[in-house]
Amino acid sequence: MAFFEYDNKKFFYQVDGQGEPLVFLNGIMMSTRSWDSFVPTLSEHNMFIRLDFLDQGQSSEGDKFYTQEYQCEVLRQLVLHLKLEKINIMGVSYGGEVAIIFAIKYPELVNRLMLFNTTAKTSNWLQDIGRGWNEIGATLNGEAYYNITIPVIYSPSFYVQNYDWMMNRKKMLVELFSNQVFQHKMKRLVDSSEQLDEIDNLNKIKAETLIVSSELDMLTPPVEQRLLASKISKSHYLFVPSYGHAFMYENPTLFTALVLGFVNRKDGKISI
Amino acid sequence: MAFFEYDNKKFFYQVDGQGEPLVFLNGIMMSTRSWDSFVPTLSEHNMFIRLDFLDQGQSSEGDKFYTQEYQCEVLRQLVLHLKLEKINIMGVSYGGEVAIIFAIKYPELVNRLMLFNTTAKTSNWLQDIGRGWNEIGATLNGEAYYNITIPVIYSPSFYVQNYDWMMNRKKMLVELFSNQVFQHKMKRLVDSSEQLDEIDNLNKIKAETLIVSSELDMLTPPVEQRLLASKISKSHYLFVPSYGHAFMYENPTLFTALVLGFVNRKDGKISI
């Protein structure tokens, strides 16, 4: 566990294991803690690196409006701090958006890129959904905020089959969602993604890229990732039937197999 | 324009045109008025019948908790009132749920059945989303209610391409959503669907049935209609790429073509 400093703020990161560096970029409501149980699997052969963005987990709070470009710079500082030459990045949702910006801006720092359930653009549609989240967040009605933000992240079948676990988790989440500090962080994070539009820059991504869609992703539906796949030159596209936006929670076995297979596969074109 | 009475309440319905009866059952936020511009197309060769359920449009308000069985009886009364022998039913979302109940309970009254973007069961997942709607509705924050309920009904691409129209419509909707009477109605309607579970009864549906999924339906995703298609014996299943839950608004040309083709096709098996 450690921090680095940037822009007069502290940023939390965690490194486990050794090997080819594998950086995980969190979804908007997540933090480094969200990956705790993934560590044994992901750090077995890799230097597994987690990061809390500004306004996430143990990192500093933002004090004014910022965009995802800021988070991109935070990641850049982490790379410098760890003295890494190149990293492999797995980004999911918000983290995937930052990963896209980073891969466009610092192509020389990215070895392989993995984008799960994410988008290159915050459309008016997604903006309005985000505004709704902010408006309910501001009321500090944690119960309503839970019902608006959590079910939609999971596939209906996973949610239903794990309903007891969901309801347990809900108790903790409702308390969190009623907390003003949390909601201020969430609002800034949501706002930071509102202007995202990197569609015309996707052709600048040079890294070999894995793009994964979940059939029942209600926030960044597969149409978004098909667009990514059509614009990123060295991309490989997979579609996972039956799962939702939080595929990595719904099927961590398959999720980690995809990540580890893609990142650790020895380079070298197979000629047939 | 006319009313009939049932259970000491008044129910609004409207009949246009003549021919094979075609009854439209509204989605939860809709009313007979929602179909106004569809009338010339749908009444050309058919007796096109619209109905406001309890708590919809010009029908009476509910005065206590009820379930969708009640709406099923309202439809039954309409059939009696109009002295119809058999009807063809198109139900979308909430209206499709009532249509399913009706086709199970009164199979002798149903000729052909058309189910668009609907489900046979309100799962815990859908229940929690509905509770979120109710919780925000209760605050009379029309802006938040709009952002929570409206974008999710449309495909992202339709919403984005018709954003000006959406924003115009938003003005009217935000006012409506801030109205206490409307929100009380909406809450009762949402609550009325909470216990729906007709999955084990779907095999009782004897009507020839058209089932349509929209790829980007975020409320009753295609997995729900695939289940309907697997359980209803004489069903025909279509999948419409690119559209959302409100497919009938997004592509009224295709929607009305599907309805009219299915309802007016002369009976008779084609042997090959």
Next chain:
Amino acid sequence: MAFFEYDNKKFFYQVDGQGEPLVFLNGIMMSTRSWDSFVPTLSEHNMFIRLDFLDQGQSSEGDKFYTQEYQCEVLRQLVLHLKLEKINIMGVSYGGEVAIIFAIKYPELVNRLMLFNTTAKTSNWLQDIGRGWNEIGATLNGEAYYNITIPVIYSPSFYVQNYDWMMNRKKMLVELFSNQVFQHKMKRLVDSSEQLDEIDNLNKIKAETLIVSSELDMLTPPVEQRLLASKISKSHYLFVPSYGHAFMYENPTLFTALVLGFVNRKDGKISI
């Protein structure tokens, strides 16, 4: 039943019923006879017009190499012969290809266009498959020709569930496929489609167009129709899960509902 003359050859066509003209263009192995049992349904409200292309059914045999442009002219002659102002066209597979050429060349003659399981281009992939058909056809081994050309036209599940019917049909087909005259006709038909490439002209199609894919179409898979839908400006795209290339045989109820709904729907934009 009637013939018209063109280019010193006779072409067979058949007209049933009255109303808005609906012309059906056959798949490569089909003829006007293939639609016999569809007539009552399709002629109820329409002038249902069938045509045997050159080398099909009761029309003349070709005497030299020709392309699908020739069949396009045959259709043009039929329109003149019947003194029709505008026609609606349903084309499946080979017939859809001719329909595309016709709608590009004679936009003023086309009211609505329906394209089922077809393509705008005979790729190297489809060419090689066609050459294989020709090579086996030349051996007059009807049994092999059946196994190579027929199963692939149907979805596996339809083929298996109707296996007795298939085996009955096989007897007749094996005899036909062993016939030298038939195989010469088939070879010319296959050859006539080899150069098809209208992709760059699809934007010239002005007719309102319905495009339908079947999930299990192994000859012109859905990727081909998605391309059509992306290039034809006024197109509506449907995807039918579970069926194969011969969708119209596998589910004639749904097929005729789609055709009749699309062709007979009263014009007029529905404004929402």
Next chain:
Amino acid sequence: MAFFEYDNKKFFYQVDGQGEPLVFLNGIMMSTRSWDSFVPTLSEHNMFIRLDFLDQGQSSEGDKFYTQEYQCEVLRQLVLHLKLEKINIMGVSYGGEVAIIFAIKYPELVNRLMLFNTTAKTSNWLQDIGRGWNEIGATLNGEAYYNITIPVIYSPSFYVQNYDWMMNRKKMLVELFSNQVFQHKMKRLVDSSEQLDEIDNLNKIKAETLIVSSELDMLTPPVEQRLLASKISKSHYLFVPSYGHAFMYENPTLFTALVLGFVNRKDGKISI
């Protein structure tokens, strides 16, 4: 390079690298040689084991009718010969069918199972296609055999984009396909799979199983793998858009990433 003996025949296998054993089971027309260029990638961290089934590559020819149960026993003998406790199996198409039989019969020998573009049953549909192959094979017309069997294995887009490579490969294949010994082998292999029906035994598979469909698989379309996924208890299902039956040739990068990620992922459930 080495052989083992069984049933008075010789079977060729090849072992490269060290680590967790990973056995590849060939598609029907393949041999150990088909994987030559995959060796550096697949043997980096694994004991990569290839096998020629009876009538494949350098293994003995069959001398009478046999079923895939026989090939299952060949695999069993290889495991005994190599003194392996448990193996991980990747089977594609024909090889996947044998893998399914093996995992049902010898569950104690299987650690993880990977099934690509395969089926648990040779339906009447697939039987008839196989019979067509045999009938054309018997004519020793290599050109026709190529056109019937090869394009259908690839996605149209891959085939078209690599047409020069295909045509080069065709020269070699046409010669091979005109060879009587090869065709006798192929006929026995095709016949060996004709009776396959393990659907009712799939619940006996205890291994953690990855199941992969390619969108444009024209021989064992995705509907077959969805059935596998619904019947194998510990299965994970992936869908790869745009590729065909020979996905492993069309995108070896993605194919090997999936295999290596799934087979080398450290065990251990991730609790969330």
